[in-house]
Amino acid sequence: xxxxxxxxxxxxxxxxxxxxxxxxxxxxxxxxxxxxxxxxxxxxxxxxxxxxxxxxxxxxxxxxxxxxxxxxxxxxxxxxxxxxxxxxxxxxxxxxxxxxxxxxxxxxxxxxxxxxxxxxxxxxxxxxxxxxxxxxxxxxxxxxxxxxxxxxxxxxxxxxxxxxxxxxxxxxxxxxxxxxxxxxxxxxxxxxxxxxxxxxxxxxxxxxxxxxxxxxxxxxxxxxxxxxxxxxxxxxxxxxxxxxxxxxxxxxxxxxxxxxxxxxxxxxxxxxxxxxxxxxxxxxxxxxxxxxxxxxxxxxxxxxxxxxxxxxxxxxxxxxxxxxxxxxxxxxxxxxxxxxxxxxxxxxxxxxxxxxxxxxxxxxxxxxxxxxxxxx
Numbered sequence: 001x002x003x004x005x006x007x008x009x010x011x012x013x014x015x016x017x018x019x020x021x022x023x024x025x026x027x028x029x030x031x032x033x034x035x036x037x038x039x040x041x042x043x044x045x046x047x048x049x050x051x052x053x054x055x056x057x058x059x060x061x062x063x064x065x066x067x068x069x070x071x072x073x074x075x076x077x078x079x080x081x082x083x084x085x086x087x088x089x090x091x092x093x094x095x096x097x098x099x100x101x102x103x104x105x106x107x108x109x110x111x112x113x114x115x116x117x118x119x120x121x122x123x124x125x126x127x128x129x130x131x132x133x134x135x136x137x138x139x140x141x142x143x144x145x146x147x148x149x150x151x152x153x154x155x156x157x158x159x160x161x162x163x164x165x166x167x168x169x170x171x172x173x174x175x176x177x178x179x180x181x182x183x184x185x186x187x188x189x190x191x192x193x194x195x196x197x198x199x200x201x202x203x204x205x206x207x208x209x210x211x212x213x214x215x216x217x218x219x220x221x222x223x224x225x226x227x228x229x230x231x232x233x234x235x236x237x238x239x240x241x242x243x244x245x246x247x248x249x250x251x252x253x254x255x256x257x258x259x260x261x262x263x264x265x266x267x268x269x270x271x272x273x274x275x276x277x278x279x280x281x282x283x284x285x286x287x288x289x290x291x292x293x294x295x296x297x298x299x300x301x302x303x304x305x306x307x308x309x310x311x312x313x314x315x316x317x318x319x320x321x322x323x324x325x326x327x328x329x330x331x332x333x334x335x336x337x338x339x340x341x342x343x344x345x346x347x348x349x350x351x352x353x354x355x356x357x358x359x360x361x362x363x364x365x366x367x368x369x370x371x372x373x374x375x376x
Contacts, residue, residue: 087121119149199230210226238251265315
């Protein structure tokens with residue numbers, strides 16, 4: 001389903017401005033301008049509090065103005081810092097205090113505006129304050145639009161590991177704000193592509209080709225189409241397994257190693273970059289098992305390198321990553337299960353990998369791919 005028309009200045013071709021993705025209990029909209037689209041999706045709301053990344057204050061103000069024009073009483077916004085170091089229980093307590101100060105009620109809509117760490121944090125605060133406030137998500141990063149904001153997962157980190165405290169709490173709507181990409185730093189745009197590549201490996205090999213063909217300076221409308229395809233893959237998987245009791249676990253491809261790598265670097269390595277390295281590690285493990293064709297592995301590596309994603313982390317010790325993996329929330333009965341690719345479009349979850357095999361794959365990911373790895 002699409003709405004509206006716009007002109008892609010790079011091609012002169014008329015294209016739809018909003019893409020609506022169906023299948024979940026709430027709408028997912030890849031919107032040209034979330035400020036215009038969001039009020040139409042929350043018409044029953046009469047009071048709202050916006051919590052936003054400080055860096056997107058202009059977009060938060062635009063959203064507040066449009067909500068106000070639609071008859072919604074909007075309280076003073078709450079500005080927070082983005083990043084894993086903010087995604088802590090202490091920050092949740094700060095948000096609780098902000099909700100109290102703004103006289104939030106059970107019907108107050110919380111609008112989270114920002115990237116994945118902001119929406120994870122704000123969603124968890126909304127899920128747990130007064131046993132649950134309604135909320136809406138306005139992701140402003142590629143990573144948030146393609147992955148983090150979809151699926152109702154909310155959470156915060158502990159010192160022991162990432163996302164160890166959380167809740168499933170479905171939003172009223174997810175409205176990706178393509179307009180935000182106009183000012184997003186190039187590195188942050190590219191970092192988010194790791195989640196789109198993950199979705200391509202899982203269920204949409206054609207998306208991998210589209211990403212590989214992206215111009216270096218791709219305009220927002222090109223990004224919109226890639227984001228929409230990745231979001232569609234995730235929405236379909238979440239719809240079939242909303243509480244991650246089975247198939248939804250494939251969405252963790254690259255994340256077991258990626259999360260441990262983030263922790264090992266003190267979260268200096270961005271999530272998307274860590275996931276890219278994690279995807280390579282998963283591929284190496286699967287190749288050792290004889291399940292992942294060398295040609296598919298090379299194809300994925302080449303696409304990640306083409307779009308500027310790292311495929312190795314030189315300064316990190318493999319033992320530190322292995323230690324982080326042992327604390328991953330996907331550990332069952334003391335054993336780590338990995339998500340591994342079998343072929344493009346076929347990914348398996350719950351795979352137990354010998355510790356020596358996992359360590360060798362991770363050690364390989366502390367250096368650039370060898371000629372043998374790149375030739376298939």
